Amino acid sequence: MSASDLTKSELQPDPERLASLPSLPRDQGGPVFAEPWQAQAFALAVRLSAEGHFTWKEWAAALADELKAAAQRGEPDDGSRYYEHWLAALERMVTSKNLSNPAEMDARKEAWADAYRHTEHGKPVELRKTK
Amino acid sequence: MHTQDHEPDHDHQVVPPDPALRTKALESLLVEKGIVDPKALDALVDAYENKIGPRNGARVVARTWVDAAYRKRLLAVPGAAIAELGYEETQGEHMVVVENTAKVHNLVVCTLCSCYPWPVLGLPPVWYKSAPYRSRAVIDPRGVMREFGLELAEDVEVRVWDSTAEIRYLVLPERPAGTETWTEEELAALVSRDSMIGVVKVSATSGGKA
Structure with a gap:
């Protein structure tokens, strides 16, 4: 099986799910990333949820908690550290x-x-290789 | 440690910043345990390949077209000029901007691997990392560009730039004819990733979709 067997719609989370995420950096075409690791971290969360390890609702709540904690620490809410919170x-x-x-x-x-x-x-x- | 006159192939890789390392750690653990399918991850990231970075590069290019002083600064000290627009500089690599003119066309490759100015261009496209591009861009650059639909006149000099661990190149394309009245934002939308690698030119109808 190769990745091309998967259609785009199967792979990409639907707009509604993305919209449920708090303040996701995005444009009309979907999410935007400043650095490659951010796309990697994004893909990990999407795939883990798609594989049933957690629901998207759970994920949105976990992310919201992390963003809220950051705001309480007094971090600027300008989206610049969004994916650091995503990763955490x-x-x-x-x-x-x-x-x-x-x-x-x-x-x-x-x-x-x-x-x-x-x-x-x-x-x-x-x-x-480690022993 | 990097020094200017180091042989590129004796250099070691730059250690990525903390969040990038943590992401890599997490991904490799989950893949190893069979929890996520690496192919599905790659396909998902590829789907967003054009969403990472190229817009940064496009804005840099568009600014040079409307602001001659900025263009000068970008060609002289690229890292600082790119940072002026709020984009991060690369991880210790030296950025070089090469300018296309009516008589010179620049093409960027990394023959060794896939060095790429991702803070401005995002993830390298799959073809950029492929062995055929890496070898043919040097041997037959005009042939490669022809495959991308770019036919250069015989009297245009082609310069091929081979990226290294320390030096990353960004092609500054020519402003297309017929865009004299366009705004900076409209111009930025025209600048594709491929035009900043040098495999295509920017035209007033090219659109910004990579």
């Missing part, structure tokens, strides 16, 4: 659903940082 909400969600945990995510993050430091330019960055 996603990390909390996968932890609460027992899909991963903070220690595991942290260790993996360090492993990737290490892989970048040790990979020559022009070579794909890959995790080194």
Whole structure:
């Protein structure tokens, strides 16, 4: 099976679902991203929900909590850190659903940082096998 | 550490910022555990490929067409001029803007991998990362451009720029004829991602849909 087997409509969340998200940066064509990782984080949440690990309603609520907490910390509400909050909400969600945990995510993050430091330019960055 | 005269292939990769690393960590864990299908993720991200960044680059280009002083600044110190419009500079790489004229056409490639000025252009298109483009852009740039529907006159000089770990290129396309009365915003909508890689030109009818 390849990704092209999936039609666009199956893949992309419908407009109604997107509209249910608090203050999602978007234009007429859908969500917009400032950096590639934001699209990656966006896709992860959409796919996890599509696979039934949590409902979209649960997701919208988790994201709203994270945005509210940020506002209470006095962060400017200009959307510039939207996907940082999205990512934080996603990390909390996968932890609460027992899909991963903070220690595991942290260790993996360090492993990737290490892989970048040790990979020559022009070579794909890959995790080194650990014992 | 990066130095100007470093051999590109001896360089190591730039470590991405924290949120990018955390996203990568999460994704690799979930894929490894079979919780998410990497192909479905890729397809979803690809669907938004044009939604990331190219608008930033288009706004930079449109500004140069209406503001000659900005154009000068962009060509002289690209990173700072791009930051003027509120866009982030790249992660330590040096940005170079190459200008198309009636006599010179620029084309960008990364023969080694897929280095790409994503803060202004977003995710690289699939063809940019493909082996045929990476090799043929250097050997037969006119042939590559012809496949994109761009036929250059014989007397136009073609310059091919090979991106490295430190240097990312952005093509500054020519302002199309017939747009003299257009607003900056209307002009920005014309500038496609492909025109900033150099495989096509901007025309008054090209539309901004990548």
